[in-house]
Amino acid sequence: MNTHNVPVVTVVVAAGSGSRLGARLPKALVELDSVALVRRAVDALLDGGVSEVVVTVPVGHEEAFREALAGTGSRLVHGGATRQESVRLGLAALAAPDDAVVLVHDAARALVPPEVVQRVTSAIVDGADVAVPVLPVVDSIRSVVGGGSEVVDRAMLRAVQTPQGARLGLLREAHEWLRRDGVEVTDDAAACEYRGHRVALVPGHRDAMKITEPVDLVFASALLAERKNR
Numbered sequence: 001m002n003t004h005n006v007p008v009v010t011v012v013v014a015a016g017s018g019s020r021l022g023a024r025l026p027k028a029l030v031e032l033d034s035v036a037l038v039r040r041a042v043d044a045l046l047d048g049g050v051s052e053v054v055v056t057v058p059v060g061h062e063e064a065f066r067e068a069l070a071g072t073g074s075r076l077v078h079g080g081a082t083r084q085e086s087v088r089l090g091l092a093a094l095a096a097p098d099d100a101v102v103l104v105h106d107a108a109r110a111l112v113p114p115e116v117v118q119r120v121t122s123a124i125v126d127g128a129d130v131a132v133p134v135l136p137v138v139d140s141i142r143s144v145v146g147g148g149s150e151v152v153d154r155a156m157l158r159a160v161q162t163p164q165g166a167r168l169g170l171l172r173e174a175h176e177w178l179r180r181d182g183v184e185v186t187d188d189a190a191a192c193e194y195r196g197h198r199v200a201l202v203p204g205h206r207d208a209m210k211i212t213e214p215v216d217l218v219f220a221s222a223l224l225a226e227r228k229n230r
């Protein structure tokens, strides 16, 4: 439920092919325990309090997405050639006012818990320009330099998840600037940072892992089974 006095809206980017997953279908339509990843992602955002949902979809799969999202009130728009382009097209399709909180979420992070959605929303309502959920890095990290490598202090590193939040007007403007300048970034926090905005970090969650390779579906299925015992 949204307890804030501004609308909270979302773009769920689902237009990728999922080449690393290697399924017959676009990745967002692949089912996890009989429910499409995109449906799980949209349901989690609705549980977290969003009121308007735009989903970017690949050309040629509109009907399958419509079926997967039946009853959610989602609007579908075609995505672009990159995630960044899909986000820009999705933002353009939202009807909410510029001061609405917008959350951009990867359909591939299908198991994001609603409390992460709420944390990101609250950070924006409380005044952050941009908010992203993060987790500490658990592996030792090396940076490849010249012919060798060197240790990086992992205490300083965080792995970034979605949803990423901002005010709708601010995020639209950031993406327009990237397009005008021909700059590619990997996420929406970096898009806002390009325009000089400050990024706030909130705690992410292991369940918001990005389903990328076939083994990730096995992990995700195990997480779902474990959730029933929580």
Ligand SMILES: Nc1ccn([C@@H]2O[C@H](COP(=O)(O)OP(=O)(O)OP(=O)(O)O)[C@@H](O)[C@H]2O)c(=O)n1
Residues within 6 Å of the ligand: 013, 014, 015, 016, 017, 018, 019, 020, 021, 027, 028, 056, 079, 080, 081, 082, 083, 084, 086, 087, 105, 106, 107, 108, 109, 210, 211, 212
């Ligand atoms: N042109 C694109 C590319 C990606 N995405 C979305 O961005 C999210 C993160 O991308 P990723 O998980 O890397 O998905 P794919 O690009 O589909 O994967 P791959 O690189 O394995 O092809 C996904 O929900 C994906 O559907 C999108 O909407 N439009």
Ligand SMILES: C[C@](O)(CO)[C@H](O)COP(=O)(O)O
Residues within 6 Å of the ligand: 083, 106, 160, 161, 162, 186, 187, 188, 210
């Ligand atoms: C947005 C993201 O999921 C944050 O970790 C990530 O940057 C997407 O990158 P990808 O290369 O499109 O998977």
